[in-house]
Amino acid sequence: MSALALTVSDTLVLARRNLKRIPRQPDLLIAYTVQPVMFVLLFVYVFGGAIQTPGFDYVDFLMPGIICQSIAFGGFVTALGLSEDVQKGLIDRFRSLPMSRAAVLTGRTFSDIVLNCLSLVVLFTVGFIAGFNFQDATVGEIALGIFLLLLLGYAFSWIFALVGLYSSSPETANAIGFTLIFPLTFASSMFVPADSMPDGLRQFAEANPFTTITDALRSLWLDTPPHSDIWMAFVWCIALIAIFAPLAVARYRRVSAR
Amino acid sequence: MTKCELAVSVWPTEPWTRDGFDSVRSMQDDAIVVEGLEKSYGSVRALAGVDFAVRTGSVLGLLGPNGAGKTTVVRILATLLKPDAGTARVAGLDAVRDAARLRARIGLAGQYAAVDENLTGFENLEMVGRLYHMGRAEARQRADELLDRFELTDAAKRPAKTYSGGMRRRLDLAAALVVRPPVLFLDEPTTGLDPRSRLGMWETIERRAAAGTTVLLTTQYLDEADRLADRIVVIDHGAVIAEGTSDELKDRVGGERLEVTLADISQSGIAVEALAAITAGEPPICPENVLSMPMRRDRGGIAEAVRRLDDADVDIEDIAIRRPTLDDVFIALTGRSAEQEEETETREEVAA
Numbered sequence: 004m005s006a007l008a009l010t011v012s013d014t015l016v017l018a019r020r021n022l023k024r025i026p027r028q029p030d031l032l033i034a035y036t037v038q039p040v041m042f043v044l045l046f047v048y049v050f051g052g053a054i055q056t057p058g059f060d061y062v063d064f065l066m067p068g069i070i071c072q073s074i075a076f077g078g079f080v081t082a083l084g085l086s087e088d089v090q091k092g093l094i095d096r097f098r099s100l101p102m103s104r105a106a107v108l109t110g111r112t113f114s115d116i117v118l119n120c121l122s123l124v125v126l127f128t129v130g131f132i133a134g135f136n137f138q139d140a141t142v143g144e145i146a147l148g149i150f151l152l153l154l155l156g157y158a159f160s161w162i163f164a165l166v167g168l169y170s171s172s173p174e175t176a177n178a179i180g181f182t183l184i185f186p187l188t189f190a191s192s193m194f195v196p197a198d199s200m201p202d203g204l205r206q207f208a209e210a211n212p213f214t215t216i217t218d219a220l221r222s223l224w225l226d227t228p229p230h231s232d233i234w235m236a237f238v239w240c241i242a243l244i245a246i247f248a249p250l251a252v253a254r255y256r257r258v259s260a261r
Numbered sequence: 262m263t264k265c266e267l268a269v270s271v272w273p274t275e276p277w278t279r280d281g282f283d284s285v286r287s288m289q290d291d292a293i294v295v296e297g298l299e300k301s302y303g304s305v306r307a308l309a310g311v312d313f314a315v316r317t318g319s320v321l322g323l324l325g326p327n328g329a330g331k332t333t334v335v336r337i338l339a340t341l342l343k344p345d346a347g348t349a350r351v352a353g354l355d356a357v358r359d360a361a362r363l364r365a366r367i368g369l370a371g372q373y374a375a376v377d378e379n380l381t382g383f384e385n386l387e388m389v390g391r392l393y394h395m396g397r398a399e400a401r402q403r404a405d406e407l408l409d410r411f412e413l414t415d416a417a418k419r420p421a422k423t424y425s426g427g428m429r430r431r432l433d434l435a436a437a438l439v440v441r442p443p444v445l446f447l448d449e450p451t452t453g454l455d456p457r458s459r460l461g462m463w464e465t466i467e468r469r470a471a472a473g474t475t476v477l478l479t480t481q482y483l484d485e486a487d488r489l490a491d492r493i494v495v496i497d498h499g500a501v502i503a504e505g506t507s508d509e510l511k512d513r514v515g516g517e518r519l520e521v522t523l524a525d526i527s528q529s530g531i532a533v534e535a536l537a538a539i540t541a542g543e544p545p546i547c548p549e550n551v552l553s554m555p556m557r558r559d560r561g562g563i564a565e566a567v568r569r570l571d572d573a574d575v576d577i578e579d580i581a582i583r584r585p586t587l588d589d590v591f592i593a594l595t596g597r598s599a600e601q602e603e604e605t606e607t608r609e610e611v612a613a
Contacts, residue, residue, distance in 0.1 A: 016388060016391040016392060017388075020377060020388055024377075024380070091378075092371065093375045093377060095341055095369065095375060096375040099340060099341060099367065100389070100392045100393060101364040101393060102394075
């Protein structure tokens with residue numbers, strides 16, 4: 004077998020391992036199904052009435068943002084899983100095996116794609132029930148939006164892979180993910196229009212890639228004029244992958260238990 | 262069983278004494294050759310030039326307290342860590358330059374019992390087999406074989422998180438043996454196990470060694486090295502401080518000792534006086550109610566000691582000949598007990 008074929012084979016073996024654990028860990032299953040549903044319901048029915056989104060129903064404005072946030076954090080399971088593997092010494096076992104050096108990480112990020120597809124099904128279902136509708140969107144535009152989301156999810160899997168490898172425990176990974184990265188999603192146009200924010204924060208939100216990507220989704224699905232071009236959203240995702248994937252692989256080569 | 266009794270009871274024969282071990286050493290004979298190994302973590306010097314060799318098919322015990330550098334040695338040999346200086350050859354391959362090829366020839370198991378808790382025993386072994394690039398059918402067959410040999414067949418379909426500590430270690434060791442590696446690294450294989458699981462693990466390791474696998478095991482348990490290892494390398498503060506068979510190391514502390522437990526502590530002076538004439542070395546000492554002195558059989562041994570104590574009207578509770586344990590060796594070499602060191606470190610960690 005060639006090196007590439009071996010990498011693919013190792014990736015699939017480990018992706019299978021990651022997916023097998025999902026139904027066996029009820030807390031993870033809940034994270035992937037119940038949590039996004041709760042977020043949609045909270046925002047639509049609790050905050051929705053108070054947030055002004057001129058020209059839109061709030062649910063239409065919200066869904067691209069909340070799907071974007073859920074998919075970005077879909078890869079968080081990679082941070083948890085890797086930090087656990089480091090803590091428990093499984094990383095040592097993998098590194099002592101004659102397997103591809105990248106497979107532990109590509110296996111993780113690949114299984115995240117599968118999980119994100121599951122999340123998308125749940126999110127769209129609850130979104131449609133809450134009243135979300137595509138507006139003037141062709142099948143091609145809807146599909147391109149979904150592809151953009153999966154690309155975003157893949158980029159964040161690599162970011163979270165790096166977080167997981169630098170964390171000494173799942174608790175640390177949790178702290179980094181939810182105190183450093185999670186707030187960034189709110190300082191964007193995901194949940195409220197950036198125009199409504201005070202100076203300083205507004206400029207930050209407009210430069211935030213989450214805004215770029217959410218606005219691109221709204222442009223594709225709701226036929227709104229995007230603040231920046233749709234292609235910038237793809238550039239952001241590819242740039243994040245290009246930066247964080249090599250960093251994570253480099254870290255994996257040096258990481259050790261304890 | 263106390264450590265002392267165990268050390269004696271498992272020491273009936275010496276099948277591993279090899280003539281000229283050191284003089285006819287060659288690359289082919291040694292599965293592991295370590296020369297001048299150095300490694301620092303920041304300002305902490307973990308290894309300060311370690312040399313040793315492990316003969317093919319033998320068991321080497323790497324003995325030392327916590328923080329002595331044992332795990333660092335294993336991590337370098339298992340290709341997980343690059344040394345700052347020095348070379349390590351395992352199964353004829355350089356642990357740094359030939360790391361990729363070497364990984365197919367080694368097995369690693371350790372104190373962490375690195376198994377995936379969410380996978381079943383079978384799934385764990387199948388996964389490792391697949392990662393050694395076995396075909397699916399072969400990996401499954403091998404998993405079944407190993408589960409059977411490690412008495413885990415009944416638990417094969419249960420997630421590993423339901424396993425006891427001993428079962429996890431067995432699964433961990435089974436995972437290290439999936440490809441029948443010629444060299445096996447065991448990092449503190451029994452740390453934290455209950456006595457029964459520990460004994461079971463020892464028997465398993467002994468069977469592997471008997472089957473011709475070269476084993477390097479690290480331990481801070483002296484009785485473990487005593488029982489399993491053909492040769493022992495004692496390391497402390499990142500350097501080898503002694504090397505030899507268990508017997509050779511024990512001879513360095515002066516062979517057997519007579520120990521007399523006195524019924525009445527006030528008679529210690531009389532007892533010391535009564536036995537001073539038959540000591541094989543330094544005079545008897547009696548810090549508490551246990552008198553201890555070097556002893557040689559040709560001086561009449563235990564019978565002569567009993568007669569002298571009786572003549573002096575000393576009441577004795579117990580009298581025994583005690584072979585030195587590796588703990589005695591450690592104390593003689595470093596001036597402190599291996600266990601003491603561990604306690605000190607724990608306290609430092611708490612303080613930090």
